[in-house]
Amino acid sequence: MANPWTGEVALTVDGERRVLKLTLGALAELEARLEADSLMDLVGRFETGRFSARDVIAVLVAGLRGGGHEGVDLAGAEIAGGPMEAARVAGQLIVRAFTLPEAGA
Known part of the structure; x- marks a missing residue:
């Protein structure tokens, strides 16, 4: 499970969360x-x-590496939710890297 308190965001790539x-x-x-x-x-x-x-793609690759997933090729990968989900997750990664979640959120 992704932990927003530590800046984590989940993405399903080729059927794997x-x-x-x-x-x-x-x-x-x-x-x-x-x-x-x-x-x-x-x-x-x-x-x-x-x-x-x-x-x-660059943000997602950096996020994958930061999450311990080396060598994931996103060029031909199937991303659940398509390009819109990929963009949403990239934006969320950036937001979580530079903000703290509110208490109780």
Whole structure:
């Protein structure tokens, strides 16, 4: 089960439920991979809807690595919920990396 208190988000890839998390190392890798000027630049892409499919895949790959899932190829993978769910999970990963859940939530 994904734990929002630790920044985790669940995603089903090829029929297997996986827990994703953006660790500090995953965030650094993500920042470099997407050639973002800063993490806030990356956050801004998602807040304003200026993200691309490449951004979504990069966030998910970083989240998979942060969650301990190495070598998952998303290019040909079946993601439950399709592209919209992939984008939602990527956005949720970013949100959970930079906010604390409210008490009682």
